[in-house]
Amino acid sequence: MAHLFNRNVLLGVSGGIAAYKSAELVRQLQELGATVRVIMTRGAQEFITPLTLQALSGNPVHTELLDEQAEMGMGHIELARWADLLLIAPATADLIARLSIGRADDLVSTVALATAAPLMLAPAMNQQMWKDPATTANIDTLSLRGVHIIGPAAGQQACGDVGFGRMEEPSIIAGAAANLFESNHLAGKRVVITAGPTREALDPVRYISNNSSGKMGYALAAAAVDAGAITTLVSGPVDLAPPDRIRFLSVQSAEQMLQHCIELLSECDIFIGCAAVADYRPANVEHQKIKKTENEMTLQLVRNPDIVSAVAANQHRPYTVGFAAETNNVVAYAREKMQRKDLDMMVANDVSNQAIGFNSENNAATVLWHDGEQILELASKASIARQIVHLIAHQTRKND
Numbered sequence: 110m111a112h113l114f115n116r117n118v119l120l121g122v123s124g125g126i127a128a129y130k131s132a133e134l135v136r137q138l139q140e141l142g143a144t145v146r147v148i149m150t151r152g153a154q155e156f157i158t159p160l161t162l163q164a165l166s167g168n169p170v171h172t173e174l175l176d177e178q179a180e181m182g183m184g185h186i187e188l189a190r191w192a193d194l195l196l197i198a199p200a201t202a203d204l205i206a207r208l209s210i211g212r213a214d215d216l217v218s219t220v221a222l223a224t225a226a227p228l229m230l231a232p233a234m235n236q237q238m239w240k241d242p243a244t245t246a247n248i249d250t251l252s253l254r255g256v257h258i259i260g261p262a263a264g265q266q267a268c269g270d271v272g273f274g275r276m277e278e279p280s281i282i283a284g285a286a287a288n289l290f291e292s293n294h295l296a297g298k299r300v301v302i303t304a305g306p307t308r309e310a311l312d313p314v315r316y317i318s319n320n321s322s323g324k325m326g327y328a329l330a331a332a333a334v335d336a337g338a339i340t341t342l343v344s345g346p347v348d349l350a351p352p353d354r355i356r357f358l359s360v361q362s363a364e365q366m367l368q369h370c371i372e373l374l375s376e377c378d379i380f381i382g383c384a385a386v387a388d389y390r391p392a393n394v395e396h397q398k399i400k401k402t403e404n405e406m407t408l409q410l411v412r413n414p415d416i417v418s419a420v421a422a423n424q425h426r427p428y429t430v431g432f433a434a435e436t437n438n439v440v441a442y443a444r445e446k447m448q449r450k451d452l453d454m455m456v457a458n459d460v461s462n463q464a465i466g467f468n469s470e471n472n473a474a475t476v477l478w479h480d481g482e483q484i485l486e487l488a489s490k491a492s493i494a495r496q497i498v499h500l501i502a503h504q505t506r507k508n509d
């Protein structure tokens with residue numbers, strides 16, 4: 110069954126009698142695993158209070174575009190970036206009309222313009238309004254733009270009319286939202302992903318490491334599973350819970366990571382090296398804690414093995430993807446690294462900007478392969494991961 114684990118669903122509620130059903134919809138989305146935040150139009154608040162939806166979602170409800178307090182917390186652009194899906198239910202005839210012409214005159218319509226996430230609408234209105242050619246044309250325009258429309262259902266309406274116009278049932282809307290994220294791009298493929306930093310011990314209590322949080326690699330593992338892959342995550346030490354339905358191997362050092370990765374290669378079709386592997390490790394690991402002295406101290410470091418290069422050079426070479434963390438000449442250096450390490454694909458990651466790259470919620474990248482490249486605009490790491498998985502699936506299918 111489709112699910113919404115690791116998904117952020119932003120629920121937009123507009124002002125129709127069906128707004129009362131959004132309380133049940135929040136619950137259904139959560140039951141499928143989603144984290145839910147709610148935004149409301151003014152009209153929606155006439156039918157259901159923000160407090161109700163705040164209590165159910167467990168998150169503050171946003172109602173105003175120009176609200177100083179809300180913008181200081183999670184502003185409309187952050188909400189737009191946070192969302193993996195913007196689901197508007199109910200979507201009234203007026204909101205549908207405003208969305209069809211790209212208006213940004215309240216919080217819900219502005220977030221709809223500002224988000225790169227898929228948009229799903231559950232229309233709800235009087236049956237005559239639904240049949241009106243103006244609404245039909247607006248729905249056609251939105252559908253052509255890739256907006257997903259669920260419902261409306263037919264039946265008795267609050268106004269006494271009978272016909273199409275009732276909002277679809279919350280369980281059906283939540284199921285349709287979950288189905289959006291299901292794909293079989295990598296069905297049956299065996300994928301190994303490295304994530305997080307490595308720790309190179311100096312003594313029993315000290316080590317050399319870096320700021321990788323593991324978020325990008327874990328998001329890739331979740332995206333690979335959702336695409337149908339049999340996924341193994343080899344992770345350095347991070348504070349994240351492993352995604353569901355994966356095989357998980359925890360390591361500390363680059364040498365341990367290398368050993369696990371090489372062992373996995375006889376059953377691996379695609380390897381993604383997202384870990385920030387330490388390039389050097391201390392030449393000697395002291396067995397006792399190193400004592401401080403009055404003198405300066407010099408550490409001797411030796412080169413660590415290059416895991417992704419070793420994978421690409423192995424007799425069981427899988428389709429091999431690396432990440433290049435660069436602070437300048439990002440794309441040129443990444444392409445040079447891809448060639449030097451003999452990789453099939455390289456994700457060029459600009460880490461000079463604190464809003465993306467190491468230990469951030471969002472990322473942006475340029476994905477390179479031998480005869481092409483694609484820019485991935487700023488988005489959540491979950492969204493970037495899904496796009497990378499999609500590109501890998503596309504490229505590997507060409508090689509099959």
Ligand code: PMT
Nearest residue numbers: 322323324325382385386415416417431432433434467468
């Ligand atoms: O974990 P997050 O906080 O979410 O941050 C994500 C990230 C910034 C760590 C990730 O997006 C990223 O860019 N990972 C690669 C970091 C890195 O080590 O880049 P690099 O340019 O030094 O290495 C290039 C490639 O060689 C990488 O695929 C790396 O895994 C690999 N490598 C590097 C050194 C080494 N000894 N062995 C390797 O396999």
